[in-house]
Amino acid sequence: MLAKANRLRRFRDFSHVYKHGKRFRADGLALCTCERADGAQPTRIGIAVGAKVSKRAVVRNRIKRRLRSACRSYLPSLSPGQDLVIVARSAATQCDYSEFLRQLKQLFTNAELLHGD
Numbered sequence: 001m002l003a004k005a006n007r008l009r010r011f012r013d014f015s016h017v018y019k020h021g022k023r024f025r026a027d028g029l030a031l032c033t034c035e036r037a038d039g040a041q042p043t044r045i046g047i048a049v050g051a052k053v054s055k056r057a058v059v060r061n062r063i064k065r066r067l068r069s070a071c072r073s074y075l076p077s078l079s080p081g082q083d084l085v086i087v088a089r090s091a092a093t094q095c096d097y098s099e100f101l102r103q104l105k106q107l108f109t110n111a112e113l114l115h116g117d
Contacts, residue, residue: 014046045084
């Protein structure tokens, strides 16, 4: 579980990121990123796994758990003051943890969110 300060929780926050954010895509994941007005705040991350990815809740929840764990490992390296939404695509059902790590690093690098690496 991500810390409460690092979670994107409200529907309006997700909507704001979708509406005003920049989008980046990888094979199994997509990333929407939006800079917050209060830039000194910690980065917040939201994860969306829709029913189109899998009809089974067990599969969707497994994907969310793996993504949360992968995000937790990258959180100290991310630039502060960002709202991120990670959207799982249908290819995410075949991805394992190491593949999620690789794709997240690629997305964060393309979005220029990583610092110190």
